[in-house]
Amino acid sequence: MAEYRGDSGAILMKQVRMMWRVFGGAAALLAVLCMAPVGPARAGGDRPSSDSVVRLSGDPGEYLTGGRAWMFSPARGDRLAAYTTTRGELRVDVRDSGGEDWAVELAGPGSIPLAVGEYPDAVRPAGRGQAPGLAVWAPGRACGRVNGSFTVTELVRGPHGYIERIAAVFRMTCDASPQVLTGEVRVVAPPMAELVLASVVDRTAVRSPGTGRSTFTGAVTCTKSVAVTVWAQARQTVGGELLRRPLSVTGDRGCRPGAPVKWSGSTAADFTPFADGRVEVEVTAAADDPDFLVRETARSRTIVTVAAVPPASVAALAGNAAPSVAHAVGRRLPPVAAGLLEFSGDRGDSVSLGRKWTYGVSAGDRWDAHHFLAGNAVKLDVSGRDSKSWTLVMRAASGQRLRVGRYADAVGGDVQGRPFLDLSGDGRACATTGEFTITELRLTAHGYVERLAADFTQRCNNSASALRGHVLIDNPPQPPDLTLGLSLTPSATFGDVSARAYLPVTVTCSKSTEVRLWAEVRQSREDNLPQLESDQVTIACRAGEPTRQVVEADVIRSPLLIAGPAKVTLHGHAADPDYAEVTIRSATTLPVLFEPVIEQRQPAPSRAPAAA
Secondary structure, eight states: OOOBOOOOHHHHHHHHHHHHHHHOHHHHHHHHHHTOBOOOSBOSSOOOOTTOEEEEEEOTTOTTTTTOEEEEOGGGTOEEEEEEOTTSOEEEEEEOTTSOEEEEEEEOSTTOOOOSEEEEEEBOGGGOTTSOEEEEEBTTBOOSSEEEEEEEEEEEEOGGGBEEEEEEEEEEEETTOSOOEEEEEEEEOOOOOOOOEEEEEOSEEEEOTTTOOEEEEEEEEESSOEEEEEEEEEEEEETTEEEEEEEOOOSEEEEBTTBOEEEEEEOOTTSOOOOSEEEEEEEEEEEEOTTBSOEEEEEEEEEEEEEEOOHHHHHHHHTOOSOOOOOOOOOOOOOOSSEEEEEEEOTTOTTTTTOEEEEEGGGTOEEEEEEETTTTEEEEEEEOTTSOEEEEEEEOSTTOOOOSEEEEEEESSOOTTOOEEEEEETTBOOOEEEEEEEEEEEEOGGGOEEEEEEEEEEEETTOSOEEEEEEEEEOOSOOOOOOEEEEEOSEEEEETTTOOEEEEEEEEESSOEEEEEEEEEEOOOSSOOOEEEEOOEEEEEBTTBOEEEEEEEEEEESSOOOSEEEEEEEEEEEEOTTOTTOEEEEEEEEEEEEEEEOOOOOOOOOOSOOBO
């Protein structure tokens, strides 16, 4: 189904009038409906889990459904995407396994955002006025007028129009027809955080007496792997005259979480040089968020002290950017169940801005925490309801494990023998010094943090202004690891024509996940050792529900199988949904008795959506 991504009402009305003259009223209306502006706010592939579903069912003769019942789900090979359109409606797009496009659109009344609740008297979203909006698109079919109602029972939004969860039911009629269409939408997608950049400038710079060129250095940190563009300028007042100089910072730089982008920038030699002393440096870093169609920027202004140095020293100092920040690449763990982060700073503190900040899981803020480096460090990421994001990292000295106790003389960089402390966020970061005291701590496997209670104090760039805070994480006992069970019926078959083995396999799992499954077949024979191997099959396994799948294995070593005993080795791989970095591998070898079957197999059926 074609998507029209413009937002101009004048252009849309002009197209309506043109199509009305050329095609006639009904055809023009259908064409314009199919061109409704959608424009998903997120980029990338579809992310809903396999238990997401869209169901549609119509009375006999109903126009959109053809009087049939339809079901779409990623578990059936269909693609679902839920997002907020440029006009503010919530839209669920479906590309079924046969390549056909469907869509469901829901909207709150007027300019009121959609929320959990009941919405009677719904009409087509494009002309809803102060009424709720409801529409369904089928391949090549749409309604000019809609009368209906819907109920939203669950709705969780992410950043930039991303939809994490939506559950709704609806009923409607199309163009005053008496036939009723009913439907259900349930989409579950993983949480996604927006990209956060932070720019840091070193507090000292160098000036070459020979060329007059001043060189400044710094670093940019990021929460996602991106290409970062950095540009900067410097300002200084000398003798009542303002000197404003661009810095020659060029090119895109690859930034990864935990690996800051170091940069250096210099003034041109043909400008009036800066004098030794204080210079204001403004740095802007920009990058495209890989998960959303937005460009994020971070801007910082820092007072830097410039001093003349011998020319031979300038090149060596130019690459001496801010120290590496010890943030590990984040892993997905269950969100923190209960927690509190409070901090406030003295007037002049550049991170807290002299304010008090409070974030709690119970207040609706999202928390993620894990430990890394064999228990050497703990990292906490908080995404607040106020759209602010904060990161707190506490680490013992290199090679030591975090324990209850006081950690004095901490710094925000990799310094041998000293602990690490850094609280940054809302686009602000600095070179830190300080201390922290851990009063409670329980760290378990896979980076899971069961309990953490700590107080901390940090200062930016050796400032006299301090930031003081307290953090508490109180999680339930660690979720158990994923377990897989693989079993096979005692008897199996092989085709008389294809010599392909057909293996009825049953998979069980302790958590709902996707399992990659394949099999090997061996049979002892005097003349040789027949061997068959299957392609990998991906199946959706639901916790506690045995999933049955026939795995087909082809001959990779002659001779062919014969009726009789053989050994089958099953392999299953699955990612633990609670621990993104943990993959469970299971293998089992079972004796199986094979018998031949006469193959009269029909061509594989079309993958178009079957009637529910």
